[in-house]
Amino acid sequence: MLGEVRRAACVAVGDELLAGDYPDSNSGAIAVALAELGIVVDRFVVLGDRKGDLESAFYDLCARYQLVVCTGGIGPTLDDVTREAAAAAAGVPLERNEALLAALRESYMRRARAMPESNERQAWFPRGAQVMPNAVGTAPGFRVWIDGGTLCVLPGPPHEMQDMLRRELLPWLRSTCGQGQGIVRHSFYMLGLPESAFSDRAGDWMARGATPLMGVTAHTGILKVTLLGKGESVEGARAQVEARAAEVRARFAEELYSEDDPRPGAAVVRQLAERGATLAVAESCTGGLVAELLTDIAGASRVFEAGWVAYSNESKVSALGVDPSLIERHGAVSREVALALAQGAAERSGADFALSITGVAGPTGGTPEKPVGLVWFGLWQAGRLEAFEQRFPSVDRASIRRYAAHMALNLVRLASR
């Protein structure tokens, strides 16, 4: 029994995480899910596939936290040692679960494939562990008691982790631990505002002792502002947050684009869909990123009419009808070419809005007049054309492209309100 769990830790296992191949996204997703139960995750730890390190971390964390959720290291290959480490930390041997082994073999048979021998390892668990079935992959998870705490082990691949979290871990936590109380969190997503300007306009809302607490982070043009209310009861915390939230909405009405979905593409797709309007994009320096951010949204087909990646000068002329003399006289990164690209996309697509982006993403190609980071935007709307110029911090190619894509989406958002 867990009793009242309030604080938890997450552990992510994998040499590839320590090697910087990709960051651990599982712990954040688990923290979000546990927050809904009133459980605060206040520490993530990333460790490699070494049994000794894992064993002592499981042991230490279970002494400090009632709940430790671990992801990764339970696959079929020999570099997966999480199950061995969990057994050692719990002071029990590994035992083969015959029912599970039979089920594993059968799932392979159904797909008319022989089970690779290595997969048998996935049927071994620490003695006394409760198995959590895996509905979308082969490696089952498990829960095991280690002194004061419960260690829950889930698979590392994010979609398997998510599925087991929703199907197994959260229902079990809901049934065994008390209801969370007194913690309410709410976030706002804004575009078109630097972090320091937000901070100055927010004033003492951001003081460390403020109630509710406010935090802000900036990421390639997107600002996330989070309110954290804490109180004796959920109602009290919610009242704190709601009072401040109303003030935030009033003060940042223009910049605020969402209170639930951080993706600016989602805000644009939703807004255009509400208006029954469509959009076409002609991209040069962003090379398909704006189209990608829009079509990443389920339902984008209702509003996304067409996209061109007019990367070369030739394709600007042949695919979008830009007058070659404009490129010769003003350069591909110019007000004139941005406008011509937007007009070309509008005429060819018949969309209600057409947006173009042409800029210097670097690392080479910058000049004193047109440095890396300079981007021109064109916006066509009901026959009217407008151009916008922006100089983004010359950080790196990927960031400049992302800054530019976010600004492009914000231009459409502001134009289609």
Added chain:
Amino acid sequence: MLGEVRRAACVAVGDELLAGDYPDSNSGAIAVALAELGIVVDRFVVLGDRKGDLESAFYDLCARYQLVVCTGGIGPTLDDVTREAAAAAAGVPLERNEALLAALRESYMRRARAMPESNERQAWFPRGAQVMPNAVGTAPGFRVWIDGGTLCVLPGPPHEMQDMLRRELLPWLRSTCGQGQGIVRHSFYMLGLPESAFSDRAGDWMARGATPLMGVTAHTGILKVTLLGKGESVEGARAQVEARAAEVRARFAEELYSEDDPRPGAAVVRQLAERGATLAVAESCTGGLVAELLTDIAGASRVFEAGWVAYSNESKVSALGVDPSLIERHGAVSREVALALAQGAAERSGADFALSITGVAGPTGGTPEKPVGLVWFGLWQAGRLEAFEQRFPSVDRASIRRYAAHMALNLVRLASR
């Protein structure tokens, strides 16, 4: 003085990381850089903006590791408390660095802006700390001694962290700690091979006791295989790794696309550039992602001719000349439409290769015959057309799009060898 540093830990600070807003990518980047000096980072820790948690973590980690590298929490806003926590862990007060404050004010003056008052906080450091200037942002970093270890604090925004790492931290580490020895790492990136198939073909190369050690991870179709050699000397470790590397290259010649850059787009751009060939893409379900992955590569303009995001049926017809009756008879996700899209892109661009992608990315729109995850690819090359069908795991929209984009790039890679 650090002496011989062999093991280190990374700490990433920020409520937004614990809230799952985005994952910590700084620690991985630092681990990669330190590995070049022979320093192994074997633990990442993520903590929120709470002084007490940070103080005790700094203290504990510095007792266990000679080097602890922390990122984040040194910005101008009041929720940034890393400097206070570092001072407390070191048992010293914070002091204002007047020279730095003057420099901060001047940098604002040069840009003809008044310094926001909140920025003054960035000129306070633990007494005795060595300041590391920030060449691309306003928050300087610092190094401070905490009992047995050195805590190095860098800014949280990745481009500021990277710049300070290269300019300040690595040179200092090189000058104060002994040369690394006996650890050599080498990675291979492969496409077109499931993890279990790799494991079966790799055999006992993957045994836990193998020399060198081999690890493998899979991510939306990309396999990363890493060899880790350890020995008395760097030469010994390198010899281990090189012998096995030669065997890996021979056994996986077809699947191996890079030994340094994980981005499949980079392999395609490099290979096409070597051949002097160009590429056009017509994307439906991937919605610009293939173009984005290619144009993300510096120098893509030499090979990327043009791209179309033909998301709607109308744009398939109007922008790429697909016969509407093909869509009517076979559906937009079909061999016939994939071939017509590739042909349309080839004719309109004049490129040497033209690739098309049309599929069901979900979450809706699937049918028993054409389920979510079904994707058709068309490839045009010197007048010849080929089609490929693939059913990707129906995980989620973003993963299906990424699987499909990676397979598309692999088709071009294999065709242009």
